[in-house]
Amino acid sequence: MNVLTIDTATPAVSAGVVRRAEDGTVDPLAERVTVDARAHAEQLTPNVLGAVSDAGITVADLDAVVVGCGPGPFTGLRVGMASAAAFAHALGVPVHGVCSLDAIGIHTDGDVLVVTDARRREVYWAHYRDGVRVDGPSVNAPADVAAVLQSSVAAVAGSPEHAALFTLPRLDVVYPTPAGLVRAVADWDDPQPLVPLYLRRPDAKPSVAARK
Template sequence: MSTLILTIDTATPAVSAGVVRRSGAEVTVLAERVTVDARAHAEQLTPNVLAALHDAGVEVDALDAVVVGCGPGPFTGLRVGMASAAAYGHALGIPVRGVCSLDAIGVDASSAPDLLVVTDARRREVYWARYRSGVRTDGPAVSAPADVPAGAGAVAGSPEHAALFDLPRLPPVYPSPGGLVRAVDDWDAEPEPLVPLYLRRPDAKPPTARR
């Protein structure tokens, strides 16, 4: 039995939406729309979702599930993607599954026996995780590039930040629709609540009460 899945990821500068058909272990990407703009998550996500559905020839009420990247990523970007995914799931009465966005990149480069995936964490830091044949073995974490544990055989993810490591670079740059679907551990399990992976406190702090 095949299922139609809407994928959303806003954990990186890529505002990504896709439509994927899953049949057992077979994953087929029917459509993908991506806008690379770190400041346009809110403006671009809905148009990208609607365009992906149109490109795939799929009506929104035909969807069976939603998969969303839960980071690590900046607060605003993650909030846009995860809130939208939850809204689609609630409106359509379908399950929403959250995955680590780095896992979606790692599974797309599963041919690498020991892979480092990095994305932009700003503040001269990177979000990172390590993978062995597509399975996460360390992370996700955030640190300065110099503090990322050594020993990986290749690196994937943000080109600008991957270039900071003296490792062969593999093609996956952003979480893909197929990678997001393949990153789901157990499709038979009950979906867990969506939990954003911020990995650090937000910059904005509530004002302290006057004594």
């Protein structure tokens, strides 16, 4: 099957096409990425269409959509998840949501910490053992994450700027990949409703006047 992947949980506005075989093996066909935390809405659709074209197929050849559901900023997640749902609905194909951190951690071996930018001097994080999540996702200050994990992890992956806050060897996996998103789907036969992993309330709040 041909799978369209979308992730906007990080500054990387990512779209890809992956061919998934019946035995579960994945073959990434194309990927378009724009690293710009302010360009999710502007860049996602061009990246999707570009990735489909680069894969040598048309949107009519897509059999499923997989989208990263965070954790991530409110606006970025909303753009990616709404777009994924719209593409799937228009094409009449299922849409699967996965934890975006899983699409990074699934590529790792051993005990690995995956971190991405949560702003407010915090990180979104999860702990993986041989590619399987064993703790998280959560949001905390880097010092608190280090205290929780102590010496149980051997390396860190994800946002380079935030990975550098930990005294651990850094891995090359930085952003959710199309192959990682596809591999993170737990059940292809039973797509579940998309649920965003915000982990905290959005910064924008209604004014007192608006609530009355």
